[in-house]
Amino acid sequence: xxxxxxxxxxxxxxxxxxxxxxxxxxxxxxxxxxxxxxxxxxxxxxxxxxxxxxxxxxxxxxxxxxxxxxxxxxxxxxxxxxxxxxxxxxxxxxxxxxxxxxxxxxxxxxxxxxxxxxxxxxxxxxxxxxxxxxxxxxxxxxxxxxxxxxxxxxxxxxxxxxxxxxxxxxxxxxxxxxxxxxxxxxxxxxxxxxxxxxxxxxxxxxxxxxxxxxxxxxxxxxxxxxxxxxxxxxxxxxxxxxxxxxxxxxxxxxxxxxxxxxxxxxxxxxxxxxxxxxxxxxxxxxxxxxxxxxxxxxxxxxxxxxxxxxxxxxxxxxxxxxxxxxxxxxxxxxxxxxxxxxxxxxxxxxxxxxxxxxxxxxxxxxxxxxxxxxxxxxxxxxxxxxxxxxxxxxxxxxxxxxxxxxxxxxxxxxxxxxxxxxxxxxxxxxxxxxx
Numbered sequence: 001x002x003x004x005x006x007x008x009x010x011x012x013x014x015x016x017x018x019x020x021x022x023x024x025x026x027x028x029x030x031x032x033x034x035x036x037x038x039x040x041x042x043x044x045x046x047x048x049x050x051x052x053x054x055x056x057x058x059x060x061x062x063x064x065x066x067x068x069x070x071x072x073x074x075x076x077x078x079x080x081x082x083x084x085x086x087x088x089x090x091x092x093x094x095x096x097x098x099x100x101x102x103x104x105x106x107x108x109x110x111x112x113x114x115x116x117x118x119x120x121x122x123x124x125x126x127x128x129x130x131x132x133x134x135x136x137x138x139x140x141x142x143x144x145x146x147x148x149x150x151x152x153x154x155x156x157x158x159x160x161x162x163x164x165x166x167x168x169x170x171x172x173x174x175x176x177x178x179x180x181x182x183x184x185x186x187x188x189x190x191x192x193x194x195x196x197x198x199x200x201x202x203x204x205x206x207x208x209x210x211x212x213x214x215x216x217x218x219x220x221x222x223x224x225x226x227x228x229x230x231x232x233x234x235x236x237x238x239x240x241x242x243x244x245x246x247x248x249x250x251x252x253x254x255x256x257x258x259x260x261x262x263x264x265x266x267x268x269x270x271x272x273x274x275x276x277x278x279x280x281x282x283x284x285x286x287x288x289x290x291x292x293x294x295x296x297x298x299x300x301x302x303x304x305x306x307x308x309x310x311x312x313x314x315x316x317x318x319x320x321x322x323x324x325x326x327x328x329x330x331x332x333x334x335x336x337x338x339x340x341x342x343x344x345x346x347x348x349x350x351x352x353x354x355x356x357x358x359x360x361x362x363x364x365x366x367x368x369x370x371x372x373x374x375x376x377x378x379x380x381x382x383x384x385x386x387x388x389x390x391x392x393x394x395x396x397x398x399x400x401x402x403x404x405x406x407x408x409x410x411x412x413x414x415x416x417x418x419x420x421x422x423x424x425x426x427x428x429x430x431x432x433x434x435x
Contacts (some may be wrong), residue, residue: 021060
């Protein structure tokens with residue numbers, strides 16, 4: 001937990017959230033042992049200060065510990081552990097995972113790295129002029145209109161001074177946006193973005209664009225790749241005719257480029273298959289798991305790049321990309337996209353909806369109540385256990401909450417076992433979607 005996103009520990013509560021209590025006579029010694037453990041460098045290094053609090057619930061005693069997200073990388077008995085789903089895994093000897101852990105703990109954005117010997121001659125002036133015109137087209141009387149190239153770089157925080165080191169120069173964000181290809185390769189030798197069409201030849205590819213150029217032209221090539229291989233779909237919104245495919249492509253490609261963790265050598269990828277558009281990029285995850293499309297808090301991965309793309313009209317406010325992709329894909333294909341925040345940030349945008357019946361697809365017959373539950377999840381996209389309980393309570397006509405929970409647990413387990421649904425949340429805070 002210290003090495004990931006923190007969390008909560010309850011002693012005296014079972015896996016289903018039922019309070020079973022702890023032995024009161026042992027509480028004092030448990031608190032003492034826990035404090036000694038947290039301050040023993042042979043057990044946890046660096047040591048931590050965690051407090052165990054005591055609560056009484058229905059005359060039963062519960063011990064609670066809040067574990068914060070530490071800024072350090074902690075070792076337990078000399079080994080480094082990282083959490084994935086409900087397990088803790090020893091990653092001590094995996095240099096890649098250990099490196100990724102240190103990157104996540106770093107409060108420094110890699111886009112801020114200063115290259116003091118880079119000059120304007122290392123940048124493409126035609127791209128700077130292009131960005132200037134895009135900003136002017138978006139906002140009349142934009143201040144960049146009267147600035148020279150160096151003033152524009154300073155205004156966009158692409159040329160700055162590092163107050164910790166005293167270095168002054170063009171930062172990585174500036175090089176990625178405007179740098180000549182050989183300059184970008186010198187700064188990040190592993191930098192590239194892969195666009196792949198994999199429809200007929202699923203083992204290799206049907207078409208591919210290996211992109212190793214600046215972000216502005218990378219964006220254009222990615223959008224063109226999607227336009228080349230996917231059909232248009234026009235839609236009338238506020239009496240204006242819009243191209244839904246192009247909106248989805250824009251948001252996907254911008255998110256792929258500006259939210260990538262550039263200190264990680266993993267190439268960013270855009271893959272078009274028969275069933276979906278998939279994007280993958282290296283990432284510093286904030287909250288591991290699938291993003292709740294209706295309740296999430298966005299945060300900037302590369303704020304300078306995000307602000308620049310917003311300035312030239314290719315991005316909107318933070319977090320709008322997920323909303324737009326979800327909204328317009330319902331129009332484009334009817335499918336609901338998924339966004340998974342992990343060491344590799346993965347987006348799946350379905351390109352078709354399933355129009356066959358459950359019996360046709362799974363050779364499976366559901367009783368009336370299970371089919372109602374399946375359709376409820378399908379129609380709502382993502383549903384919580386509480387929403388399922390509220391929906392099924394009048395259907396099942398069960399007054400006892402324990403019996404209701406048992407019946408619903410059985411129905412969910414049956415649908416899950418037959419690969420109809422999956423839980424993209426946690427065991428305690430489940431969120432159910434169609435698989």
